[in-house]
Amino acid sequence: MAKLPTCRWGIITTGLISSWFVADLVLPRPDAKAHHIIQAIGASSLRKSQAFADTHLKDTPHHKPALYGSYAEVCADASVDCVYIGSPHGVHARDCLAAIAAGKNVLCEKAFAINASEARSVFDAARRAGVYVAEAMWLRHRPLVADLRKLLYEEKVIGDVFRATSDFQMYVDMKNAPATSRYRDLELGAGSLLDIGIYPLTWALLMLDSKLPGDGNGEGEGEGETPRIMAAQSFVEGIEVTTSIVLHYASSGRQGVVTSTTERKKGASQIVATIDGTDGFVEVEGGAPSHPKSFTVYPKWTGDEKPQGKRYDYESAQQGFIYEADNTALDLAAGRKESAVMPWSETIRVMEIMDEVRRQGGCVYPRERV
Numbered sequence: 001m002a003k004l005p006t007c008r009w010g011i012i013t014t015g016l017i018s019s020w021f022v023a024d025l026v027l028p029r030p031d032a033k034a035h036h037i038i039q040a041i042g043a044s045s046l047r048k049s050q051a052f053a054d055t056h057l058k059d060t061p062h063h064k065p066a067l068y069g070s071y072a073e074v075c076a077d078a079s080v081d082c083v084y085i086g087s088p089h090g091v092h093a094r095d096c097l098a099a100i101a102a103g104k105n106v107l108c109e110k111a112f113a114i115n116a117s118e119a120r121s122v123f124d125a126a127r128r129a130g131v132y133v134a135e136a137m138w139l140r141h142r143p144l145v146a147d148l149r150k151l152l153y154e155e156k157v158i159g160d161v162f163r164a165t166s167d168f169q170m171y172v173d174m175k176n177a178p179a180t181s182r183y184r185d186l187e188l189g190a191g192s193l194l195d196i197g198i199y200p201l202t203w204a205l206l207m208l209d210s211k212l213p214g215d216g217n218g219e220g221e222g223e224g225e226t227p228r229i230m231a232a233q234s235f236v237e238g239i240e241v242t243t244s245i246v247l248h249y250a251s252s253g254r255q256g257v258v259t260s261t262t263e264r265k266k267g268a269s270q271i272v273a274t275i276d277g278t279d280g281f282v283e284v285e286g287g288a289p290s291h292p293k294s295f296t297v298y299p300k301w302t303g304d305e306k307p308q309g310k311r312y313d314y315e316s317a318q319q320g321f322i323y324e325a326d327n328t329a330l331d332l333a334a335g336r337k338e339s340a341v342m343p344w345s346e347t348i349r350v351m352e353i354m355d356e357v358r359r360q361g362g363c364v365y366p367r368e369r370v
């Protein structure tokens with residue numbers, strides 16, 4: 001049996017997402033594609049690293065990470081194979097560039113940067129340093145997504161796809177949020193689009209294009225057609241809180257309707273995306289567009305009653321961060337410098353689309369003002 005690759009992770013920051021990422025990596029599983037070791041944890045203080053390890057690694061004594069009171073020490077740790085960056089998106093470029101300068105491979109949270117220009121500067125640095133860098137857009141790595149794309153574009157289970165919709169709702173009390181909160185601080189990239197709107201946008205890009213990077217053998221063969229964008233944004237306290245985007249694909253006429261808001265609390269379980277085709281439709285169910293758990297394929301609805309659908313379930317003990325971690329380990333083992341699922345060109349394409357949405361909608365970050 002082939003030996004599984006091992007990735008020794010250096011975790012940078014001890015916020016919410018780092019806790020979710022680590023929780024997935026340390027869960028035992030029978031069908032592992034790679035071994036993951038939490039090798040180091042770095043935070044703004046040693047006390048925070050210690051508290052993170054005490055809380056999130058207390059039941060996994062075989063993970064004994066080095067604990068640091070800075071991010072630089074994680075990057076300098078020769079035992080770390082890949083640095084995972086869980087800081088707010090406004091400082092992703094800063095933290096990526098520091099890790100790259102130290103010669104480290106990087107998996108960085110979404111949104112990868114504030115804009116396409118920042119993303120390009122990080123990839124240019126990675127190219128020069130010869131290290132691996134990838135955006136941790138976990139939705140792209142989910143087996144559910146690959147399976148659904150096969151059904152849509154190889155088996156054509158709903159005929160010709162003509163529309164996709166997705167909406168991400170999350171409540172943030174913006175008026176009372178502290179000025180230092182990443183939901184409020186524009187220097188940290190506050191706004192619904194970069195934080196949550198990126199998922200509905202990703203659903204549309206994934207569901208409306210027949211060929212994309214990551215479809216085939218891991219070499220990223222599709223390029224992705226960039227649709228025409230029509231967008232509007234609304235603001236509370238100067239922060240973008242609601243974004244609506246229509247995407248129109250010139251070659252096929254396909255449309256995407258994608259929205260995000262931090263002004264509305266979501267229910268416990270919901271339909272997080274829909275895909276319409278000439279012969280049927282698909283509803284994706286889950287907790288949020290970032291966290292799909294199943295999908296149901298329906299035949300065309302013509303009568304009064306909703307037709308019977310076929311449901312595909314993807315419930316698992318992990319939240320789903322394990323897939324991006326596995327794929328990173330496999331990329332590194334194969335000597336790749338870019339993710340086979342989310343190559344640099346795709347991160348830049350998404351950032352460019354979000355730049356255009358913000359150009360139309362009016363969300364400008366302070367460092368972008370000339």
Ligand SMILES: NC(=O)C1=CN([C@@H]2O[C@H](COP(=O)(O)OP(=O)(O)OC[C@H]3O[C@@H](n4cnc5c(N)ncnc54)[C@H](OP(=O)(O)O)[C@@H]3O)[C@@H](O)[C@H]2O)C=CC1
Nearest residue numbers: 013014015016017018043044086087088089109110111195
């Ligand atoms: N994939 C997913 O499902 C999710 C992704 N995210 C992404 O992860 C990133 C972080 O989000 P989240 O974990 O919710 O954020 P938190 O506010 O919970 O944590 C952010 C961490 O970033 C560090 N940090 C570094 N610089 C700053 C700064 N200038 N101001 C404030 N904090 C700073 C702090 O780390 P330290 O511990 O060192 O003090 C802090 O703990 C975002 O980019 C977000 O989009 C978030 C949630 C879910």
Ligand SMILES: O=C1OC[C@@H](O)[C@H](O)[C@H]1O
Nearest residue numbers: 110170194195196288290
């Ligand atoms: O990526 C995300 O998904 C879940 C949300 O809670 C979070 O704000 C966002 O960053």
